[in-house]
Amino acid sequence: MKPFGGNVLFLDRSDINTDEIIPAKYLTEISKEALKPHLLEDLKLEGFEVSRDLKDKSAIVTRKNFGCGSSREHAPWALEVNGIHIVVAENFARIFRQNMFNCGMLAVELPGETIDELFRIFGTSETVVEVDFENDRLTFSNGKTTKTYSYQLSPFDKTLVKAGGWVEYADAKY
Amino acid sequence: MAKTIAEKIFDAHEVDRPFPDVRVLRLDRVFCHEITTPTAIDDLIRRGKDRVFDPDKIKAVIDHVSPAKDEKTALQGKILRDWARRHGIKDFFDIGSNGVCHALFPEKGFIRPGFTVIMGDSHTCTHGAFGAFAAGVGTTDLEVGILKGVCAFRSPKSMRINLVGHPPKGVFAKDIILGVIGKIGVNGATDRVIEFHGPVISAMSMESRMTLCNMAVEAGATSGICQPDETTVEYLWPFIKGEYSSRKKALEDFSQWKSDPDAAYEQVIDFDVSTLEPLVTFGYKPDQVKPVREMEGTRVDQVYIGSCTNGRYEDLDEAASVLKGKKIHPNIRGILAPATPDVFRKAVETGIIKIFLDAGFCVTNPTCGACLGMSNGVLAPGEVCASTTNRNFNGRMGKGGMIHLMSPATAAATAIAGVITNSPLYTK
Incomplete structure (x- = not known):
């Protein structure tokens, strides 16, 4: 299983699409590693500076419909090679969400009010998230405040994360 | 059940x-x-x-x-x-x-x-x-x-x-x-x-x-x-x-x-289509939609007709009915990418390709190309494309470029006028 958790990058916008996560011109790369310097290169978000804000981050918290648009699995891969294995959002686009679990990564959905609270309490401070995968819990901490939230994963999604992805699971079963 | x-x-x-x-x-x-x-x-x-x-x-x-x-x-x-x-x-x-x-x-x-x-x-x-x-x-x-x-x-x-x-x-x-x-x-x-x-x-x-x-x-x-x-x-x-x-x-x-x-x-x-007007996108998301008349006069540098959304014969025919006998605006780079060889062949046989060429369009081979900014019509920063494709995402057709999604008819009318324009203007 991949390691989950670490410093959090807050992206305060809905509908961040996969072209923003990794532009199409890099889809000609065959190696995942080549995607690394281009993550979030075209993100349209006021005040966001990719080189400054992405440094040492291992988790993303964002709003609604993250990963909409193209089916490119290069989006989760670009996150993966940057050490980001978990994205927390109010909801995800279907293909992106499936791609995350298919790669053994975590796409965690929390209610809108919880996401609001996360942005309110932690959004502007240096924050770390710890992931308790067995008990489906996230603990956010910025040194001043610590908050723990439960989340729900379907048994299938959990199985994929444990199996390391869908290829492993399907190959053993079908 | x-x-x-x-x-x-x-x-x-x-x-x-x-x-x-x-x-x-x-x-x-x-x-x-x-x-x-x-x-x-x-x-x-x-x-x-x-x-x-x-x-x-x-x-x-x-x-x-x-x-x-x-x-x-x-x-x-x-x-x-x-x-x-x-x-x-x-x-x-x-x-x-x-x-x-x-x-x-x-x-x-x-x-x-x-x-x-x-x-x-x-x-x-x-x-x-x-x-x-x-x-x-x-x-x-x-x-x-x-x-x-x-x-x-x-x-x-x-x-x-x-x-x-x-x-x-x-x-x-x-x-x-x-x-x-x-x-x-x-x-x-x-x-x-x-x-x-x-x-x-x-x-x-x-x-x-x-x-x-x-x-x-x-x-x-x-x-x-x-x-x-x-x-x-x-x-x-x-x-x-x-x-x-x-x-x-x-x-x-x-x-x-x-x-x-x-x-x-x-x-x-x-959804009643009777009151619908020709529409166009204005932002970086496909749900940011306005009537074309509210966007009329918006500057455009390139018009792209093609893609899996609107590169079929019917789409070319629709655009050609607007373009017929007209020239596109000198400031416009017009690109037509018929979606398949059969579309291309039929459009040659029926004279539609000639209408596009006579109007001043460049006709490319069938490919996804410019739609996702990979080839055949990538935008420079600050440039605007009137496009029959499906996504207006930031940077989609090239970093710093702007895309307005529209029908082939509106794209053709826009190519003639040099700015976003309603197609009925040219089909009366």
Whole structure:
């Protein structure tokens, strides 16, 4: 299983699409590693500076419909090679969400009010998230405040994360 | 129990239900292109599993960057080409026979009502126009599809959109789908199948239905679906005439793939197209939609007509009816990319290509190209493109570029005027 958790990058916008996560011109790369310097290169978000804000981050918290648009699995891969294995959002686009679990990564959905609270309490401070995968819990901490939230994963999604992805699971079963 | 078409297709294809909400489906078609497939092929080789579940059910095309523009795209093409040959995939389309996948594969008769289809491409939802369940997937799902012929989905939830009324002059399928997305939003159909119903659909060609279903994913939908009818049978007839004794028999058979009248929907929306105007997007999301008249006069540098949304013959014909006998504005770079060789050939034979050339358009070979900023019309920073494609995302056609999505007719009128303009101006 991949390691989950670490410093959090807050992206305060809905509908961040996969072209923003990794532009199409890099889809000609065959190696995942080549995607690394281009993550979030075209993100349209006021005040966001990719080189400054992405440094040492291992988790993303964002709003609604993250990963909409193209089916490119290069989006989760670009996150993966940057050490980001978990994205927390109010909801995800279907293909992106499936791609995350298919790669053994975590796409965690929390209610809108919880996401609001996360942005309110932690959004502007240096924050770390710890992931308790067995008990489906996230603990956010910025040194001043610590908050723990439960989340729900379907048994299938959990199985994929444990199996390391869908290829492993399907190959053993079908 | 009453069922939707998606539920019927799921029930007929289920091979496993490993968890209550997960349905593993048998696939009738796995489509492949050179951008998302090579990584799957590489991974299968690395795992010592370089096999395909059924070479007859896999169809492959080099379409996104063709001809190759550099070593990297040449390598992607080569990996797909070598793989197709190695596994005896006879329906493989390369230079000379290739075109934009979601225009080419329907044209070849590869889809039937009731089919399950996946491809590593989000606009796979296009094929739902034939009454199929067709969904875009990532490379991992594609890899398992290639190897095992199965894919997992959540149990389908459907929303029904009833399209009623008569579209006014200058309003086409593209305007209707932009109107629908503008109404429900880019997240409005996430994890749902959109069923398109109503007299507007009954009167629509298969090409227009594909335009509608193509953009279902822009509202987040898993698939867009139209119910099979006489129009579906007529389109498919050259491919199925050996299988059915008459069109009537084919229609009877296809009718098993229709939603029951009392099927349950998550949401039902009635959408009257009678009051619709030609529409255009104004921001970086496909649900940011305005009437063209409110955007009139907006500066444009390039007009692009093509793509899996609007690169079919009907689209070219629609644009040509506006362009005929006119010249495009000197500030405009006009690009036409017919979506497939057959579209191109027919447009040559009927004189449509000549209309475009005489008007000052450049005509390219069939390819996805500029739509996703990969080749054949990438924008410079600050430039604006009036485009018949499906996505206006920031940077999509080139970093710093701006895209306004519109119908082929509006794009043609815009090319003539040099600024965003309503097509009825030129079709009076």
